[in-house]
Structures are given as structure tokens and as C-alpha cells.
Amino acid sequence: MTAAPEAARPPAGPESAPGGESTGRESTGAPREVSLSIEGMTCAACAVRIEKKLNKLDEVRATVNYATAIARVTAPAAMPVAALVAAVERAGYTACPTATLDEGPEALSGHEGPGQQATPGEQDDPAARHAAYLRRRLVVALIFFIPLTDLSLMLSLVPSLRFPGWQWLLVACTAPVALWCAWPFHRAALKNARHGTSSMDTLVSLGVIAACGWSVYAMFVLDRGSQDGSLWERLIHDSGGGIYLETAATVTTFLLAGRVYEARARRIASQAMRDLAAAAAKEVSLLGPDGTERLVPASVLRPGMRFVVRPGETIAADGEVEFGRTAIDRSAMTGESVPGEAGEGDPVMGGTIVLTGRIVVRAEKTGADTQLARLIRLVEDAQAEKAAIQRIADRISGVFVPAVLACAAATLAGWLLAGSPASPAFSAGLAVLIIACPCALGLATPAALVAASGRGAANGIFVKGYQALESSRSVDVVVLDKTGTVTTGEMSLAGVCPADGVSRAELLRRAGAVEQASEHAVAAAITAAALVEAATTEAGPLPRAEGFKALPGLGARGTVDGREVLVGRERLLIEHGLTVPADLARQCRAWEQAGRTAVLAGWDGAARGAIAVADTVKPSAAPSVAELRALGLRPVLLTGDNEPTARAVAAVVGIDEVIAGTLPADKAAVITRLRADGHRVAMVGDGVNDGPALAAADLGLALGSGTDVAISAADMILLRDDLRTVPDAIGLARAAFRTIRRNLAWAFGYNVAAIPLAALGLLNPIIASAAMTLSSLFVVASSLRLQRYPLQAASQHQEESTNARLYPRQGQLPQAAAPCRRPGPRPAADDRRRQILHRHPHPGRRGHQGTAGGRPRPARRAPGPLRRRGDGRRRRHREREGQGSRRGDRAPRPVLKHEPATGKLPSKGMQ
């Protein structure tokens, strides 16, 4: 498996492919592949720098992905990993070898270094490690928080309670919190200080240090034993003896809690990326020259090799069909819902799914050269290019910190100028610093994010992170992908034109009888229509077609009621010697121009009627477009289909602007162009082909029924097919961002209000505590209001919202959605269809290609309880799948699938 990740991104050129086809590397032995997980990168430029440093080493080829924080290095076997790590460290970052995408024990065999001791799950995920790092600190902070706060306040205000050595007890309680727990803030502040900048961390660090420093001074130097004077007197004036250790502890604890929340969200997002990459570990059934099949990892596949693909399996590489004929589901790659046909000599794409027959494919492009790998790379590039948005809290801190420092200095100067002795002057200056650090600051963003996530999650809207909230604010154009987003991606009857002397019912009945036996999406649409027709005309069940035979080109033949009926394209009928009346042919062309798929049905030597099917527009599409307009957004339809089809759909849903005929790889370019025109673009899509566009957009929204690539590329994930969740999601994100801003106003407001008190020397621990607590309370309360944010789609889904599966926990992102594409009217055929038309066939079911299904994958670190919950949901989903149909939007499509087995995912370059 070691080769898996590298095949996804071979360092450079085809000659460096894993396994090394002896391209002048004989001297150093076989090169090997190492994955380094990099920490400390802050922008895409960092990745480039590390890449350069690594490539400078002899015979080392490296690519660094900023988004996943992974460097993939091809190095001579003789070069120790430590040398690579050292090179990265020289560039100013840290690295540790990882078995990221590898599962086998052999993955680690080539690695040495510190990372080896870590468990695979921790090791491969800096985000997870970071979350654990913060969590440990938070736990310690919490342990000390309560006793420290109580003791500090009590001993500060009631000196009579002070006992011998009380200072030391407090110091012992404070030291771990202020030093160890707050270390992340100190470290970041230090780093910023070196660059002469300041951020939220600076403020926190300053506040903690000032509070502790002052308190220690007050405890040891100013402790005047049991003083005279009442408690009240001391409260009013005695900031000189005040002990603010509890302020330090509160600030540290609250901010850590906020950071832990955020880190968790980040970890989940990065997990989605990793799962995608893990899918690369696939196997392929190689066909030897002697006709034997051999199961090998897909990474071994080279151009020219032949491999077998069976129904339900994903094609592992771009190539040409050598033998066999099948329908191919290309929806993952192209978004096209109508399966295509492929026979001998036809090209097939890696990542597409074989539906009906066994084929032998000769690989032409493998690994990173496949179109799928290229698309995934586009996603990564787009993600890397999108500069991380500086959080608003940091932006404010950038101004606030210098202002506070100036304020503290002015206080000190003011007191001294007023002729005060140094001690109170100093204490007032420090008090300004202590009170300036709002502990609600750390909660402002996470609290709003968590509340919005909770509100969204109950309605199938997942917010991946802070960035989505901030981007939603300025979005003005919404680009909607057509197939699978605005339309259902399912075919339905769009027109019937019987020839003279044939009734509509007869035409549908005969055509339906033949098509009933076919797997095709077009056939299913015709069958469904025929069944409806039969039911309304009370003509009884459809007759059985004898001697059914599927014909290439959307065709089928069968004997119905003793007559041989042929259904298919015009050319097929003519080839079989049937005459096609001119008016039918004309009708077909008219339909095709309007973007529908037309087939003819004929018997007794002539075509007897034409039937058109078309992709169904979602019922929710038109209202959601109207809502998007109401939000002040400009909807644009983007599709790879031709202009007439796109126009037809756009007209139905009320979109004026159409960008049609866009190749999958160009969709991102369209977004980039829109952005270059000064627009802020949100993209809604579901296919692999939408991935780059989703990543390139300011705000990417993936439909949960979509592919994993799309999901990993997006900023928000909509689990429901109901398009009204799009305006809902944008509205919710905007509301959340407004909340964040309001939160920050509260957080800063309270503490700013206390600054004059501090400057006048009137600060005491009660005021400090109250300011901190009140601002935190306000922040939390204002965030909770998001829980009541009205969602349009929610009201439509009352009955479903009682379903456990629609209450996915915040933090559970869909690893793969299970698109149950056609809940048709025939249960038996339905089951079969699901097995076959499934975009992500269950990898274990066929026990062949998706090897990940057969092997436990230890690397996943999702919390146990959540995992079990997800399993339950999957089970329920399975049960539901067996049940009959649901209508359009309510189809049980958007279901989370929590399977570590990711063989079904479009793989990173393995195809």
C-alpha cells in the first residue's frame, strides 16, 4: 500500500511512477515513497517553499499539498527519512513521516523517525493531533479552574481567611493553567511578536501574564496579613491588593474551550479529505496473457495492462474497452444522469461504474494521469489557492492590542505625572491589561459556529467551518449545477406522440412492456409512465415481454402479445428495417432540440410512436431560486449540457443566466472568471466534476447525495435534495456571521467599558470577574438565538424531522452519501437497480474491488458514540431501502453512510 498515495501525485512526470520502471535510478536502488505530514504551513506559498527545499535534495521529488498538509516525496532508498524531515525543518516547518493513506503494516516498514511511535490515527492527521493537544490542555485547565477561582476570589476579598502558605497554594494551582494550558496562546503571541504583529493570542497571552504577574506581586509583596477595614472598603478601592488569578484561569479555560470546538470542526473537514485519499487503496482484477485473473492493488496498473471490470465495479483507469459491452454510469464524473453505452473500442473513464456487463479494459492512463486524478488535483489546487480568511477577531485584535498597550502606558504615565508613587501607577497600568482581554472573545466565533451548526444539522445543513460563515456574507452570485442539483438526475416521461391509428395507451403499454425488463434509466422512465397509464386506464398489469434483448443505443426488443416490439433511437429502428414516419422523426428532433431524450417504439414494420423522457426538475428548484433572489443573490445555471437543454431547465425554474456546454474541468474556470469580474460566488453542485468549482467558489455547497469529491471540496454540505436548503444555508450562515460580529461587540464592549475603571485604579477582582462572566453569558445567549433561525425547508419536512437520521450530530460529515437514485414502482426491480445503479456500490458486497471493505481501517478517529449512532442510521436506512418508493425530494437519498470502508470513493488517482 505504500505506493498508493504517491501514485495519486507522483512527484513529477510519468517516469517517476511508483515502483520505478528503472528510469536511471539503478545506482541508488528502487526509489521509495514517503509521506510527510507537515505542520506550520499558513498559506499556499509555504507549500511551494517546502517543495523547493525538498526537491533540492539529490534525486528527491516532492509535492506538497497545502490543503491536506501532506508532502509526498519520492526519495532514493539510501536517503534516510530524517534527512527529509531535516530539510523541511530548515525551511521553518515541522514534519513527521506518516503512513497517512496506508493501512498495511508494510507501510511503516520503510519509515523511521518520531512519528512511528504514534498510533496511525493520530499520526496521520495533524488536525486530530492538534485537537487532542488542545483537549488535554483544556482538561487540565478545567481541573484547576474551579478551585483556583474560588480560592483566588475568596482569599483576595477576605484576607482574614488567608492561611500560612496560601500564596504557594495559589501559585501551585495557577502555574499549570497559566503556563502549560495557556502555552498555545503564549507561543502564538511570541511568534506574532517576532513579526511585529498582534492577534487574539497576543491579547490572551498579555492578559494572562499581566494577571498572574500582578497577582504574584500582590500576594507576596503587598500581602499585609489580615488587614483592617471592611470587605466593602477593600472592594471599592483596594485594587492594590487584588488577586486576579481567577481572571487568568477563566480566560485560559474559555479560550481553550473555543479552540477545542474549532479544532474539532477542522479535524472533521480534513478527515473527509483523507477518506477520499484513502480510497486510492483499491484493487483491480488484472487479466494475464493466459486468461487468468489476478487481484492486485490498482497502483500496480500500468498503461497497456488489461483488466476485468464486472457490473457494479468502478473502472480503475482510463482506457479502452477490449471486450464486452456494458452500460456505464458516468454520473460521478460528468454529472450526466443517462448511463452511456460502451462496447469494444470505446474509451472508458476511470471512476465511472460498469452497470450491466463484464468488460475487459486495456488501461491507457493510470494513476495520476487519469481524468479523475486530474479533477481531484484541480480540487486541491483550488483549495490551496483560496487564501484563508483572517478571522474577524484577529483583525480586530490587530488594532485592539496596540490600543490597549497604549492605554496601559498612558495610564502608567498619567498616574506617575499626577505624582502618584510607582506602585499604584504600575498596578493601574497592569489592571488595564488584565481587564482588556475579553474571555468571551474566544467564545464569540465557536459559540456562533456551534449554534449555527446545530440548527443546520437538524435540517441537513452542515457547516464545515468558520470560513463558510464569513464567505456567505458577501456572496452575490449563486451558480447552480444543473444535473443532480436543479434536476433530480432521474428521467421521467416528457412527451408521447403516437403515430396515426395508435392510441397513447397502446403505445405506452407496448413500449413499457419491453422496457420493463431493461435496466436503463430511460427504460425505467418509460416503464413508470406505462404503469401509471395502465393504472389510470384500468388496462390491467403490463404484459410480459418474451425474448427480451437489450440492444446497443438505448434500445430493446421483445415480443409483447405475440408482436415483436422494438424500442430505441430512430437509427436503430431503421437498421432493423422499420419505417419511420416523417412526422414522428420531426417530433423526435424537436424534442431533442429542447433537451429531451427521444425514443421510438415500433412494431409490424413501422415506428408506431415517439416517446420523450427528460431529466426531472426538482419541485423545490423554482421556489428556491425565488428565495435566492429574495436574498439578493443572482442565480446562474451551469451545465455541461447543450444550450437548449439548459435553457429549457432554466426557464422552468426561473433562472435567466445560463452557462452551458461547460466541460467538467472548465467549471472551476467559469467560477474563477466570475470572481475575477468582482463577484463573490457560491457554487452548488454534487458531482466529482463539480469538485473543482466548489473549491474555487467563495462558498461551495455540496448536495449530500453527491460524490465524495464534491463533499470534500465544499464549505457547506446539504444533506437534503430539497434545493430550498440552499437559500436556507446561505441565510443561516449569514445570520451566524452577524451573530459572530455581535458577539465580538459584546465581548469587547464589556471589557472596554471596564478599562476606564482599571485606568483609574478602581478595578477589583469582582468587577474583573463580572465583566468576563457577563460578556461570556451574552455571547452564549446571543449565539443560542441562532437555534431559532427560521428555515424554509424545515417546515416542509416535519414528518421527516422525526427521523433520527435527519438529526445527524454536529461534526458528523457524510463520508459518502448513498444516492438511492430511483425509488421506482417495482420493488423487485428496484432492489436490483439499487445494486447496480448505485453510484457507490457497497464495496464489501462484491468482495472484490473495494478491498478497504474487507480490511478494518484503524486510522479513523471519530468518537465512538457518534460512530455507533451512524451505524444505527445506516441500518435503518437499509431497512428503509427495502421499503417502497418515496416521492422526489423525499426519497431516502441523503443518508449518511459511515463506513470506514471507502473502496467506493472515487480514488485519488488510482483509477
Next chain:
Amino acid sequence: MTTTSYKVTGMSCEHCVSAVTSELRGLDGVSAVTVELVPDGVSLVTVTSAHPLTDDAVSAALDEAGDYRVGGA
């Protein structure tokens, strides 16, 4: 002593600043480097050196530091 300013593109964060600074410092005769960072725009890099630097040397140093280029308006 000469002081020259360069317009450098490709810098986006403090990491970039430190990388560019350290590479330029490494050039012969350079005594001081200051950077006015314009994230994702044109940053102004000012180099003080004992003798004038060739453009090639500066470009090479920037390239060494990462994907940065002299140029821009």
C-alpha cells in the same frame, strides 16, 4: 551602502516574509532587509547592502525562498 526596493509578488503571510528576509540576508553584502507585506498583492521589499545587487541575484534568492518574483506594478 545602497538601498534598493523591490516589488515582490507571491507573498501571503509572515512565513513568506521570514523566508524572503532570510534568503536575502544570505546574499553577500546585505545588511538589512525590510518587508512591507501586502498579502497576495505586491509587497515592498527593501534591501540595504554594501554594494548594488544584481537583479539576477535577487531573483535567484527569491526563487530560493519560494515562489516569489520581482515585478508587479
